[in-house]
Amino acid sequence: MTYTVEKCLMTGLPNFALDAVKYVIAHESGNPNNCGPNALENEIAYMNRNKANAFTSHWVGGGGKIVQVAPVGKLQYGCGPKGNPLSYAQVELARTNDKDQFKKDYAAYIWLLRELAKEAVIPVVLDGTGNGIKSHRWITDNLKGTTHRDPYSYLVSMGISEEQFRKDILNGLDKPQQIVKDDDIMKFTNETTKAAVRDYLKQSVEKGKINKSWLEKFDQDTMTSGDFEGLKIIIGQR
Structure with missing residues (x-):
């Protein structure tokens, strides 16, 4: 399955080059007070108002919608001063209390993270050694400069274990699972x-x-x- 990426780029963003292309960052909003039907739109509007302090390149939510709000391959303010200059793209996942909607959001989230990694020519692997897709928690634990630990707690609360997330990033959701003892x-x-x-x-x-x-x-x-x-x-x- 493929998805349409809606481009709604914010204006007035900084235009700084990256130091290197090493990572695509997996985030979630961390906002338990914004889980309703308009959560995606609310998060994008909030980010637009506060872009001087923090912004990422993409949002996912609203039942599998993908919205790009900032250019890829440019500095974004999403995972701290150590990770930002190395991150080709950073993807936020809006929250929901609806399990059926979450399944759609999660499928789009996995697809987008994998596609961005391929686009950046980095390994499609989560939190491994070397370059690849990294959780915000991995940046906190390995590069420092930030304290956030998303997206794992939210994913677990919706029935996706860390191991399942890792496997889904590696395999995608449309392919048979690779099984290695x-x-x-x-x-x-x-x-x-x-x-x-x-x-x-x-x-x-x-x-x-x-x-x-x-x-x-x-x-x-x-x-x-x-x-x-x-x-x-x-x-x-x-």
């Missing part, structure tokens, strides 16, 4: 070893010995030990 996933005893393996794969991609998808699989933490052993043979033969 955790026991088969490559394990590392330290970050230095993991970084060395990633560098080995990155160099192999740059030399044309393996497809880029293998590096993405490594970044998504779905590469098995068997995958890696087979890749070493392929790389050695090329």
